[in-house]
Amino acid sequence: MPSxxxxxxxxxxxxxxxxxxxxEDIVARTGLPATYLATAEIRDAEMQAxxxxxxDRRGLDWTTVEEPLDLTGRLATLADPGRVIxxxxxxxxxxxxxxxxxxxxxxxxxxxxxxxEARGPVVLVSNEVGSGIVPMNALARxxxxxxxxxxxxxxxxxxxxxxxAAGLPLRLKPNPNPEFVL
Numbered sequence: 001m002p003s004x005x006x007x008x009x010x011x012x013x014x015x016x017x018x019x020x021x022x023x024e025d026i027v028a029r030t031g032l033p034a035t036y037l038a039t040a041e042i043r044d045a046e047m048q049a050x051x052x053x054x055x056d057r058r059g060l061d062w063t064t065v066e067e068p069l070d071l072t073g074r075l076a077t078l079a080d081p082g083r084v085i086x087x088x089x090x091x092x093x094x095x096x097x098x099x100x101x102x103x104x105x106x107x108x109x110x111x112x113x114x115x116x117e118a119r120g121p122v123v124l125v126s127n128e129v130g131s132g133i134v135p136m137n138a139l140a141r142x143x144x145x146x147x148x149x150x151x152x153x154x155x156x157x158x159x160x161x162x163x164x165a166a167g168l169p170l171r172l173k174p175n176p177n178p179e180f181v182l
Contacts, residue, residue, distance in 0.1 A: 008115050008158035011126045012069055012151060018167035020088055023125045024058060030121065033083045035063045039093040040073060054088070068096045074112045080120040090126035098143065108150045112157035126151050128163065152157075 007028065013019030017065050027034045036058060055064070067074040078085055083113050087093075095105045115122060127129045135141045155161045161173035170176075 006123075006158075006160035008118060008119055009121075009123045009160040010151070010154050010163070011125045011157045011162050011164060012155075012172075013164035014128055014131065017164045018169075019125050020054065021026070021057070021167075022162065022164050022169050023086055023088065023123050026123055027084050027086050032060065033063070033122070034058075035065055035085045036080055036081055037074060037078065037085055037087045038064060038065040038066045039068055039087070039089060039096060040066075041068050041096065043048050052054045068093070069100060069102070072107065072114045072162075075111075075122060076114055077120045077124060082120065084121040084123065086120065087124040090124055090150060091129070091147060092156065094147055095143070098146065104146050105151070105153065112153050113152070115157045124154060124158070127152065127156075148171065 006026075009023075011019045011023040011026075013022075015182065032171055038051070040047060040051060042051060063080065065074065071087065075085065075087070094104060128151065129144050135144055155173065159173075160171070162169045164169055164170075
């Protein structure tokens with residue numbers, strides 16, 4: 001039996017944490033037609049293999065839309081109460097924005113505003129990159145900082161947030177332990 005999707009959700013996790021699979025499961029449980037909004041660009045054989053594995057896992061029931069830069073605009077046109085959209089992932093979108101020398105703070109603000117007005121359910125996937133060591137070069141440090149700010153901004157804008165580690169989801173929002181609120 002279909003279960004309702006949160007109107008908006010953010011799924012965070014590290015590399016190979018199971019975050020995409022968990023997000024796909026949330027989408028599948030809704031029973032709604034699913035659109036996979038991909039931000040990745042195929043630039044080498046390894047990325048091609050990753051994308052192919054994701055497509056194979058999802059199967060043929062999903063519609064795939066590729067959008068490396070204008071995520072907010074594409075979401076605004078695709079969002080509909082009769083379908084659920086999975087954005088995978090905000091980390092690659094951020095990388096694309098930085099490479100294109102776009103204003104990442106403004107783009108993140110626009111996405112957060114759009115999510116508040118989305119006409120249908122949207123599930124977003126993003127990497128939690130700030131749990132490791134501080135990168136040694138300035139560009140990598142800037143990326144980690146921007147990713148942390150983007151994740152915070154989107155987490156504040158959505159209804160539900162999960163952190164996935166070792167394939168296990170932990171709900172962060174709404175607060176699973178309200179008695180511990182300071």
